[in-house]
Amino acid sequence: NAGVTQTPKFQVLKTGQSMTLQCAQDMNHEYMSWYRQDPGMGLRLIHYSVGAGITDQGEVPNGYNVSRSTTEDFPLRLLSAAPSQTSVYFCASSYGRTGGGNTIYFGEGSWLTVV
Amino acid sequence: AQKVTQAQTEISVVEKEDVTLDCVYETRDTTYYLFWYKQPPSGELVFLIRRNSFDEQNEISGRYSWNFQKSTSSFNFTITASQVVDSAVYFCALSSIQGAQKLVFGQGTRLTINP
Numbered sequence: 001n002a003g004v005t006q007t008p009k010f011q012v013l014k015t016g017q018s019m020t021l022q023c024a025q026d027m028n029h030e031y032m033s034w035y036r037q038d039p040g041m042g043l044r045l046i047h048y049s050v051g052a053g054i055t056d057q058g059e060v061p062n063g064y065n066v067s068r069s070t071t072e073d074f075p076l077r078l079l080s081a082a083p084s085q086t087s088v089y090f091c092a093s094s095y096g097r098t099g100g101g102n103t104i105y106f107g108e109g110s111w112l113t114v115v
Numbered sequence: 116a117q118k119v120t121q122a123q124t125e126i127s128v129v130e131k132e133d134v135t136l137d138c139v140y141e142t143r144d145t146t147y148y149l150f151w152y153k154q155p156p157s158g159e160l161v162f163l164i165r166r167n168s169f170d171e172q173n174e175i176s177g178r179y180s181w182n183f184q185k186s187t188s189s190f191n192f193t194i195t196a197s198q199v200v201d202s203a204v205y206f207c208a209l210s211s212i213q214g215a216q217k218l219v220f221g222q223g224t225r226l227t228i229n230p
């Protein structure tokens with residue numbers, strides 16, 4: 001059972017480039033989300049999805065796009081990378097709504113550096 | 116607004132000492148959930164515990180214990196007889212019925228256990 005799988009684990013981008021962080025889960029979870037982790041700030045929610053075809057913005061959505069065409073996959077797209085997007089990105093999933101107390105399971109993280 | 120504060124940025128103790136990590140939260144909701152996650156040096160986020168706002172019983176799991184006090188809005192985590200493998204960053208997080216699909220994280224406490 002792989003859980004939540006993120007790729008790539010490490011990536012260096014030049015300012016202005018675009019890229020997609022991939023996320024897949026094999027737990028048949030309806031809820032998926034993307035967080036970013038910055039030093040001294042904990043994790044902050046970027047975008048989330050409550051099911052295939054449904055996405056919504058989180059706390060820090062600017063500069064990122066998401067889509068959810070299947071239950072398993074939830075890719076995060078950086079449209080035009082900026083140095084401020086240098087961060088560690090975590091994909092997460094849960095069986096049900098976070099506010100309902102469902103445990104959120106995280107991927108191993110993707111380290112992104114924008115130069 | 117919801118907020119989680121982990122006032123201890125870094126803690127360093129000698130192996131076998133007991134250590135308590137503090138977590139104070141703010142929410143206006145009556146139904147909410149509190150979580151602790153561990154982030155070891157390898158970077159992944161490991162779920163440790165979930166507690167709902169109606170259950171104030173303390174919980175013990177091996178060397179780990181959690182003290183939830185609604186009166187002081189705190190959810191503290193104690194490691195007894197600490198070991199080097201406990202070295203990690205620990206995050207406290209909050210979610211609520213009323214909130215959006217997200218966990219609100221504290222800033223994290225970096226715990227170093229020295230041999």
